[in-house]
Amino acid sequence: MTAHDPGPLATRPATPLRTPDPASPPLADPPTAGYVVAREDGFDFRSAEYADLYDRSDATLFQHPGWIHHVYATLAPQLGAVPVVLTVRAAPGGRLLAVLPFVRRSRYGVRVLELADLGVCDHAAPVLDREAARWLRGDRALRGALWRSLDGFDLLRIERIVGGPEPFAELLGTRTHRRHPYHTHTVTLPESVADWPGTTLDPAFVRHLERKRKRLRPKGGVALRAVHDPGEVDDLLERLRAFRRGRFLERGGVDLVQEHSHFEFYRQVARDGVAGRGPAVLSVLEVGGEPAAVSLDLADDEAHLFLVVGYDFERLRNYSLGLLIVDELARAAIARGVRRLDLTVGDEGYKADFSAAPAQLWSTRQAHTVRGLVAGLVIDLEAYARRTAKVIVAKRAARRAAREAAPA
Numbered sequence: 001m002t003a004h005d006p007g008p009l010a011t012r013p014a015t016p017l018r019t020p021d022p023a024s025p026p027l028a029d030p031p032t033a034g035y036v037v038a039r040e041d042g043f044d045f046r047s048a049e050y051a052d053l054y055d056r057s058d059a060t061l062f063q064h065p066g067w068i069h070h071v072y073a074t075l076a077p078q079l080g081a082v083p084v085v086l087t088v089r090a091a092p093g094g095r096l097l098a099v100l101p102f103v104r105r106s107r108y109g110v111r112v113l114e115l116a117d118l119g120v121c122d123h124a125a126p127v128l129d130r131e132a133a134r135w136l137r138g139d140r141a142l143r144g145a146l147w148r149s150l151d152g153f154d155l156l157r158i159e160r161i162v163g164g165p166e167p168f169a170e171l172l173g174t175r176t177h178r179r180h181p182y183h184t185h186t187v188t189l190p191e192s193v194a195d196w197p198g199t200t201l202d203p204a205f206v207r208h209l210e211r212k213r214k215r216l217r218p219k220g221g222v223a224l225r226a227v228h229d230p231g232e233v234d235d236l237l238e239r240l241r242a243f244r245r246g247r248f249l250e251r252g253g254v255d256l257v258q259e260h261s262h263f264e265f266y267r268q269v270a271r272d273g274v275a276g277r278g279p280a281v282l283s284v285l286e287v288g289g290e291p292a293a294v295s296l297d298l299a300d301d302e303a304h305l306f307l308v309v310g311y312d313f314e315r316l317r318n319y320s321l322g323l324l325i326v327d328e329l330a331r332a333a334i335a336r337g338v339r340r341l342d343l344t345v346g347d348e349g350y351k352a353d354f355s356a357a358p359a360q361l362w363s364t365r366q367a368h369t370v371r372g373l374v375a376g377l378v379i380d381l382e383a384y385a386r387r388t389a390k391v392i393v394a395k396r397a398a399r400r401a402a403r404e405a406a407p408a
Helices: 050-057 064-078 140-150 166-172 205-220 230-251 260-274 321-335 349-353 370-405
Strands: 036-039 084-091 097-107 110-115 154-161 176-188 222-226 280-287 291-297 303-311 339-344 357-367
Touching: 050 064, 050 097, 064 084, 064 097, 064 260, 084 140, 110 291, 140 166, 154 176, 166 357, 205 260, 205 321, 222 321, 230 280, 230 291, 230 303, 260 280, 260 291, 280 321, 291 321, 303 321, 321 339, 321 349
Parallel strands: 110 154, 303 339
Antiparallel strands: 036 084, 084 097, 097 110, 154 357, 176 339, 176 357, 222 280, 280 291, 291 303
């Protein structure tokens, strides 16, 4: 532990702020006694006050108490990430108004402060009281107190902010913003299962799905089943992992599910979800009563986020199981009254087939030292190199598929 490292359970003294400028147009009255910023690295994300704040915020499911708890408790220790958690409360003893959940990691000798993402969060958002957000965002005194509560880092970076960098830029004053190379994609679901997919998707694509279903009928047909037995979780997660292994090896991609640290994270999240303690939904697509695809997603009353999926790539390679499980998940979501299916990050072609609307993602960052400034430039170069490599791999795969499809 360095002299600048307060340790993962440290709590910094609170920094009192002035009452926000009454001339700014608030959505609700600011607290008359002002508000307080504190560094609480041991913050309890399973506490009642965080659950209440989450419900009062516009944060995403990736900031849900049941998800972010395991980012810190399960994943961060294995990756050497140090918690850095900032809180804002209304006056001493007042209610929680905001939480900024960060971690600090060392990368190539550069101390990077980033949102608690660690490769498993597709959407970034501050956890802000919805009514208080307007007078918290853009307040210079708050911004100064937030920065004074941080130390021991070279570069602050936040990735995959939906819609624009403003939620973080206005809070923290970050100056460098970039469009993320990929979009997030959302399907607007109809009110009735009877209207899916016929009145929603392209008829040619609907016929494609029906042909795949028809081909699977001799094998016992297709059925989606939500998992409610905690005793099934470990076996199904192992199947998901095994299903993905062959597909990623063939494509030459990196699959975090194969990493012990990330797999253990997903397993803990799945266990909590099946037990009703978190946002995770574990589903299995069965063909003839046997698991053919397994999906671990996030869901609430408003949205279903398609997150991690694996399917039997060897035994049922040409049956479009990936498409069929999305179709079945959409039907199940509609039946629950959910109107939004989020296919999350990535510009894969199948998302357009499901009439998903793309939304721009952004990143924002701020160098804290000269080393951090240089690191930011290197990050841009690495991102460009990764995008170029993926394009090359995709073109090679397309050429290979064209050769295999060509008549002998």
